[in-house]
Amino acid sequence: MPTAAELIQGILTGDRSSLARAITMVESTNTKHLSISNEIIEACLPHSGKSIRLGITGVPGVGKSTFIEALGTRLTSLGKKVAVLAVDPSSTLSKGSILGDKTRMPELVKNNNAFIRPSPSSSSLGGVARKTRESIILCEAAGYDTILIETVGVGQSETAVHSMVDFFLLLKITGAGDELQGIKRGIVEMADAIVINKADGQNIKQVDLAKLVFTKALHLYPPKENNWVPPVLSCSSLTHQGIAEIWEMIQNYITSNQKSGYFYTHRKSQNKYWLLQTIEEHLQRQFYQNSNVKNTLDKMIQEVIDGKISPFSAAEKLIRLSKER
Amino acid sequence: MPTAAELIQGILTGDRSSLARAITMVESTNTKHLSISNEIIEACLPHSGKSIRLGITGVPGVGKSTFIEALGTRLTSLGKKVAVLAVDPSSTLSKGSILGDKTRMPELVKNNNAFIRPSPSSSSLGGVARKTRESIILCEAAGYDTILIETVGVGQSETAVHSMVDFFLLLKITGAGDELQGIKRGIVEMADAIVINKADGQNIKQVDLAKLVFTKALHLYPPKENNWVPPVLSCSSLTHQGIAEIWEMIQNYITSNQKSGYFYTHRKSQNKYWLLQTIEEHLQRQFYQNSNVKNTLDKMIQEVIDGKISPFSAAEKLIRLSKER
Known part of the structure; x- marks a missing residue:
């Protein structure tokens, strides 16, 4: 496996196979590849x-x-x-x-x-x-x-x-x-x-x-x-x-x-959008993967749908559960 | 101040002033009123x-x-x-x-x-x-x-x-x-x-x-x-x-x-929408009110806008900060 430094060097000189391998790293779900791909991206950002x-x-x-x-x-x-x-x-x-x-x-x-x-x-x-x-x-x-x-x-x-x-x-x-x-x-x-x-x-x-x-x-x-x-x-x-x-x-x-100047302000607002979007996705994923939430969510949704509990009370209950160990 | 039971009784008999007072309770930002208004709403839900x-x-x-x-x-x-x-x-x-x-x-x-x-x-x-x-x-x-x-x-x-x-x-x-x-x-x-x-x-x-x-x-x-x-x-x-x-x-x-039957399925999906919507709002509020996040967010947004850090790395940093004491 090539090092991050090798891949960065390859990308910056326009080497297609380094680019392809770096993208594979970015796409990898293997957590071992995460720090390498982050390093590559941060090095490529200025370029x-x-x-x-x-x-x-x-x-x-x-x-x-x-x-x-x-x-x-x-x-x-x-x-x-x-x-x-x-x-x-x-x-x-x-x-x-x-x-x-x-x-x-x-x-x-x-x-x-x-x-x-x-x-x-x-x-x-x-x-x-x-x-x-x-x-x-x-x-x-x-x-x-x-x-x-x-x-x-x-x-x-x-x-x-x-x-x-x-x-x-x-x-x-x-x-x-x-x-x-x-x-x-x-x-x-x-x-x-x-x-x-x-x-x-x-x-x-x-x-x-x-x-x-x-x-x-x-x-x-x-x-x-x-x-x-x-x-x-x-x-x-x-x-x-x-x-x-x-x-x-x-x-x-x-x-x-x-x-x-719209071209540049538009890109800047896109960058900001992706920051906030990523945070939102993370918060949601974290909440819905919580085991207490997982165990209760379907039941809560059903009670809300059936009008047995208000959506707001149900949300409060789920949020409380998500904080318990 | 009337009790929750009195207000519920009033609402269910169509008393306008009980209704008005209960709505005032629901609208109140005073946390003391929260449990009373929740009690009233849960009692009114079946009706x-x-x-x-x-x-x-x-x-x-x-x-x-x-x-x-x-x-x-x-x-x-x-x-x-x-x-x-x-x-x-x-x-x-x-x-x-x-x-x-x-x-x-x-x-x-x-x-x-x-x-x-x-x-x-x-x-x-x-x-x-x-x-x-x-x-x-x-x-x-x-x-x-x-x-x-x-x-x-x-x-x-x-x-x-x-x-x-x-x-x-x-x-x-x-x-x-x-x-x-x-x-x-x-x-x-x-x-x-x-x-x-x-x-x-x-x-x-x-x-x-x-x-x-x-x-x-x-x-x-x-x-x-x-x-x-x-x-x-x-x-x-x-x-x-x-x-x-x-x-x-x-x-x-x-x-x-x-x-x-669309009338009823539509209402049910509205109930579910409000449950998920409330959870989302809560998660966001909690995150953005975190003092570490508050102290760093503007700087991070600026770095992201300026292309100094990728939106995804910035999001990761902020999320990590939100979990620190």
Whole structure:
């Protein structure tokens, strides 16, 4: 096993296998690896933060992999170094991982300026999110200047990804008339842009229609904090039509937000968010793993549901129990 | 001071002054009153739950008081007993309480079948919400069969009110063209109906237009759990035009949801929500009031914001500190 110092040295010189091994360390649930991974992260922190972090979400079937392959290939052709990560808690429930199969990005996986990492497995979204967020730091320290983070638009993971990226992109395809059907509540609100994929062949007319519907829908939301009005674009990951324009739009967003300073205040508030979020998760885990609480919780919930005890009294009882030995 | 037994006896026989005094006890921050109020609530619980709980939200100026006055008067004319409560955390910051001034409901306040209670003052939304939720129990035990809970649609209080009512009504007025402007994110999604107030005089044409806009907007959201499609209605709290229809709509909702069983499962999940919510609030309060945490938190937040330490390491440090003496 390489030492922390060796891995740090490797990462900072852009060695891919050191990066991969360090991420494995970060993802490890083995407590022996915790102090090593903490040491690596703290050493990489001063070298991190210089990338553009881009979140990409969309329900299964929308073509996230081919889109990332197309965008990633475009980026490397512009001389960029691209890392692709994933937040996919569903993979732990063996519903199939979004990035588990690297062969879904056959071009990018062969590309020396691209680094693809499947979703870490963890029992909780909090765990997956933490590991992904620390992997971002390692990738940045290894010199990757564009980080693409993929997630599935069906659970709570979009909120987590939204809280770790500079730009959040919602990928869609045209459907059966009502284009807005099936979008999880809140996802449209989080999007900095909507991109309608598979704009090719017979589909183009429908795509233009969908663009209108989404543009209207986006106008129903209050303006964003930075006054950005999310645009609706389309592309074909097959013909690469529209991919260049999407990247140009994202770059314009980043540049103008860096000028206004929003880019930096946004990152700072994200850092603070993750601090408070981690504390909250820890407090909850500690409480619900307490053996007294474990033994009583179900009974208490049932009594509360049945109206036999008020939720507030039940909470007080459980909290008292959690403090007893 | 009356004993808990006296107050319980009074509440269960519908004595208004016992109810008022018991609510004062529930709202008290004096720890001496805690065991008495707990005793009262536990005694009232078996007699509670038989009312219809209706949440009413809307930004200041929308006419919530006159609407509640009109609806409440309609309800008492139908033989109902109406209690009006408020969740208004803003009042504690002396921004002015929504129900603080009872004279804003001159008719209802004289009505023997109506009970109006201003918003409790508390330093936190959690505190206000808890007190309101326990007051609902006392009002129900005192025989009130319709509970109206008012809140201001500008903060986090709508989520709290939404989690304690059977039906959530969003009150609006017509504005300057874009009717959806200024609605806080998420509130439209929570609404079981939108009612456009002040549909009188010169305003009627604009109201009809606004109804169209809102109906369209509501169709952009995914269907509700119980497949209810929130309707858009209008009324004049001045002429009482439309008030009867609004109540009829709410009654139809309640009846069909009671038939389907959704009414009851919804209440049960609300009870469970309040149990978990109370536990969460307690854990957070306990952590952030710890003196070690208090002394270090700001410094840690700054280091995290500045990227000097990762949010996860900072969280670990703070948690360790919270356990030291």
